[in-house]
Amino acid sequence: MSFRTALSGLNAAQIDLDVTGNNIANANTNGFKESRAEFADVYATTFQGVGSITPGSGVRVSDVAQQFTQGNVDFTNNNLDLSINGEGFFTLSDNGAQSYTRAGAFKVDREGNVVNHQGQRLQVFPATVAGTTTTFNTGSLTDLQMNTSDATPQATSAATVNVNVNSSETAIAATIDPADPTTFHHSTSMVVYDSLGNTHTASMYFQKTASNSWDMALHLDGGATAVSTDTLTFNTSGVLTAPAGGTITYNIPAADLGTGAAALTFASDISTTTQFGSPFGVNNLVQDGFASGRLNGINISEEGIVFASFTNGQSQALGQVALAKFPNSQGLSKLGDTNWAESFDSGIASFGSAGSSNFGAIQSGSLEASNVDVAEQLVNLIVAQRNFQANAKTITTEDTITQAIINIR
DSSP, rough: HHHHHHHHHHHHHHHHHHHHHHHHHHHTOOOOOOOOHHHEEEOOOOBBBBOOOOOOEEEEEEEEOOOOOOOOOOSSSSSTBBEEEOOOOOEEEETTTEESSSSSEEETTTSBBBETTTOOOOOOEEEEEETTEEEEEOOOEEBBBOSSOOBBBBBOOOEEEEEETTTTSOOSSSOOTTOOOOSSEEEEEEEEEEEEEEEEEEEEEEEEEETEEEEEEETTTTTTSEEEEEEEEEOTTTTTEESGEEEEEEEEHHHHSSOOOOOOEEEEETTTTTSSSOOOOEEEEEEEOOBBOEEEEEOOTTTOOEEEEEETOOOEEEEEEOOOEEEEEGOOOOETEEEEETTTTOOOOEOOTTTTTTBBBETTTTEEOOOOHHHHHHHHHHHHHHHHHHHHHHHHHHHHHHHHHHOOO
């Protein structure tokens, strides 16, 4: 019996050495979680239980438990490198089969999908855009895919013009002519966009016609004919009183654009335009159109929201990184490649976004290092080696005793 007891100790010490060696081998593996060999004693039992003088029958390995403690965060120069500071796992899809990982080294494949080194696709909550509001459907998962096509242009539909015209100017009785500076007092311009994303220069000319009264003419692309000429009226405090509501709507026929785009219609808010006794000044000129653009970069927030930025200055939410957590993380099945799978022992995965419901925050441009402490593992190696030697000594001692008994005459 002592031989078997010592042999079980040798096997247990060998497994302890294997586990420790595996930890050391993966000390530089991103997202790796160290394991710990856990042991239980063995007793030979009967229907009446274990007697008070029954010796033990050895040891067995009860579990090789992974320790899901936080690893150090190492910063990189790649925005698609992600780490989780806190609880949660990245969710991956391999042709529909889900797995989970803490290793966040991602890249873009030839189809534009964000994948890990094994080609498994990162899962996100899809984005839904309604006007200026973006929401994420946390009830479904989809592949995170980069938009590699040109971003759709947007025609100008609204503009804001905030200028000050000089009340001390002398009235001019002439039709505004952009080619003749004597027919207007002030001018400014801004860029507007048609439905195809082509740029057009909208020039505005201001002419004082009477006390507290001005004409404003808008010319497109240096054209001699005004798109519209409107009268601006101010009160004695310099505040705009007409046109009513402070809005002018411009309608530009498609033929005047000359680009094949649809007719351009936009409303210009001039309600903050003033007439004070100070030099002409442009305080604000903005419009909401933009040209087409190509993907320029990716930014990921701490909440895991993935933004694609384009060369036209616009950005688009592509989705929100889906994190998973389990009632018992140590019950996850090991798949290798620092991936785990859901099991009966782990419980069912629950999904959420970073920073909510006890999920950790996501850090872009960083990777979680292995949580292996090499110094601790080297000490464990010494302990496991001593245990192996001690059990080997038990076998040697038992052999000596057995030889002594055999040699009795």
